Amino acid sequence: MSGIRYFRSIQVKLIIIYVLLILIAMQLIGVYFISTMKTSLTSNFTTNLNNQADVLASFAAEKLDARPELPSGDGQQTEEDLNSLVRNLFSVNEAEIQLIDASGKVLATSLSTHQEYVGKKNTSLAVSRALQGIRDNEEEVIDEDNVRKKIIAKPVVYDTKIVGAVYLVASMKELYSTVNRINRIFMSGMLIALGLTGVLGIVLAHTITNPIKGLTRQAAAVAEGRFDRQVPVLGDDEIGHLSEVFNNMTMRLRDALETNEEEKEKLSSVLANMSDGVIAADEQGTVIISNRRAEEMLGETCQGRKMSELLDMGEGQLAALLSGHESSSVIHRQQPDEDLDEVMRVTFTPIHRRDKGISGAIAVLQDVTEQERLEQSRREFVANVSHELRTPLTTIKSYTEALDDGAMEERELAQRFVGVIRNETERMIRLVTDLLHLSRLDSNQAPLRRQPTNVPDMLEEVADRFSFQLRKKSIRAEVKVENGIVNVLLDRDQIDQVLDNLVSNAIKYTLDGGRIEIAARMAEQSSIAISVKDTGIGISRKDLNRIFDRFYRVDKARSRNMGGTGLGLSIAREIVKAHGGSIALDSEPNVGTTVTVTLPALHEGGAAS
Structure with a gap:
């Protein structure tokens, strides 16, 4: 396959084209030259024979005309003169000349080996034509020895009377030998020329194909992504210009690919880091x-x-x-x-x-799940606020109308109605206060006022604040603080509000005779965990995920009757988040609930313990 591929290469094709061009040109020149040379030699050979035949005919005309009138002794002398004339005058090698009288009989021959022809009649067609006065009698024959010969017959004319003929047979062997020698010389020259042409063709094809091979290697390198190589520019010709253009194209392609790769990386980075x-x-x-x-x-x-x-x-x-x-x-x-x-x-x-x-x-x-959730929360918040405000407002309006309709006249009834109006008004005040508190927390308008706080004392004070409610429901409260927990930087007022809300909820939802545990322990990552654990009615698992939502109540009627606004746990979560902590709730129905607040244990100087 490599050999076939080699013969398909441009270099071999160029060499073959050069050699074929030279071969065709030499063949055309050779055919024309050899043909012309052969024609010229043959023409010169024939002209020479014709000239010698004409000379011999002119010398022999008088003798042939006088020969029949001579006595026998003079006739014999005339034949000897004719033989001498034929031998001495004719100078063509390997040729025979015969003098023939008007009857076609051979009178003299130039070849001593053919003396037996003398006296015999020459029956050649050329002789017959010559004796008839036809001058152009030429033909070529090949004898039994495969030798080509030229035959010429010329009439001998004396005073317009044909007295005989000159018959000339000359071998063309030397002429064709000369032509063959010229052919061999030409073939040798042609082979030498073809060899030189092949060598020069290799050199010339090399000068053409080498830059092309360089371009091919560079194109392969560019296809593999290697743009650091340059094609050498070896001249100012078309291939040199092609090399320059290719180098320029390589640089522009490299810049374009770098730009494209950069844009692709940007696009990939954008796509990978998009929130959508x-x-x-x-x-x-x-x-x-x-x-x-x-x-x-x-x-x-x-x-x-x-x-x-x-x-x-x-x-x-x-x-x-x-x-x-x-x-x-x-x-x-x-x-x-x-x-x-x-x-x-x-x-x-x-x-x-x-x-x-x-x-x-x-x-x-x-x-848009979060947006949908926020929208749903907003709708619920508006509905809850409207509902929470409408209920006390409706009650206040009803009792006010009752007082206006005459209930004020009955003192005991009027005092009860006024008490209801006062309670509903306080409930609305608590609701608005909680809403304002949440609003300040949401807008970061309630800055923390951290101060060193003794955690055991803080938990004990929380338990003391609810001692009356605890005794009223016979609930036993216990405070546990892990050793090593003393002072922590907290906003005491806000954390008190969180703990009050958690303990209040624990008391509300714990049956009489239950138990509440308020504990503090060290947690992971230098934080403190404060938990409020009760043995109350608990919360179902389906409500755990929404227990910190605003206005969300597990038991709406009971919570409202107990005076809750449904915002306590939401406020607690926001306060804890403001402290950098977290709040979690774990509950099991009819077993109890544990709310754990995890806060960073910061000490004076801002360092965590």
Whole structure:
């Protein structure tokens, strides 16, 4: 295969082209030269024979004309003169000349070996034509020895009377030997020329193919992503210009790829760190790109999946999207152990490509669950506030109208009505106070006033503040503080409010004769954990996730009758968060509830213990 590949290379093709051009040119020149040379030699040979035949005919004309009139002795002398004339005058090698009388009889021959022909009649067609007065009698024959010979017959004319003929047979062996020698010389020259042409062709093809090989290697390197190499520019010719253009193209391609890679990295970084999910699909609706956030939101791998399956889209909606219509939709996904579905807003945008129309679509997924939760909380908050305010206002209005209708006349009844109005008014004041407190906490307008606080004393004082309620319900309270916990930097007023709320709730929901434990211990990461544990009615598991929501009550009627606003735990959570801590609630129905507040154990100087 490598040999076949080698013969397909440009270098070999160039060499073959050069050699074939030279070979064809030499062949054309050789054919023309040899043909012309052969024609010229043959023409000169024939002309020489004709000239000698004409000379011999002119010398022999008088003797042939006088020969029949001579006596026999003179006739014999004439034949000897003719023989002498033929031998001495004719100088062509390997040629025979015969003098023939008017009857066609051979009178003299130049070859001593053919003396037996003398006196015999020459029956050659050329002789017959010559004796008839035809001058141009030439022909070429090949004898039994395979030797080509030239035959010429000339009439001998004396005073317009044909008295005989000159018959000339000359071998053309030397002529053709000369032509063959010239052929061999030409073939030798042609082979030498072809050899030199091959060598020069290799050198010339090397000068052409070497830069091309360099360009090929550079192109392969560029295809592999290596742009640091340059093609050497070996001249100012077309290949040199090609090398310069290729080097320029390589640099521009490197810059373009670097820019593209940089943009790709930026895009990948943007997609990876987007808070929204992004899915891109081709014209068939198959996902080709997705970011990590999209897979987290959908909970499955997106690559290679159908967008319609992932996003619960109908085929009609997908077809409308791929036809160029932007659209958006909201997807609800049910979450286990959650009372609110996961809500995603999906915005679809078609991908337009130049000269190709729409080649796909992009879907941007936004998790609006929190927004939906906040909106639901806002609606519930407004409804709860309205309800909490409407109830005491309705009561106040009813009792005021009753007083106005004459109840004031009855002193005992009027005092009871006024007491109800006072209680409802105080309830509204507590509600508004709690709302204002929450508002200040939300807007960070309630700065912490940290001060060294003795934790054991703080817990004891909390228990003392509720001693009356505890005795009233025969509830036993116990304070436990782990050794080593003494002074901690806290906002005493706000933490007291948190503990009061937790102990108050524990007392409310603990049956008579129960037990409440207020404890403090060291927790992980240099923090202190304060817990309030009761043996009350507990909270069901379905209510645990929403127990800290504003206005959320497990038992709404009972809580309201006990004077609660439904904001205590919400305020407690915000206070604890402001301290950099956390609050957790663990409960089991009919067993009890434990609320744990974890606070950083800061001491004077701001350092944690």
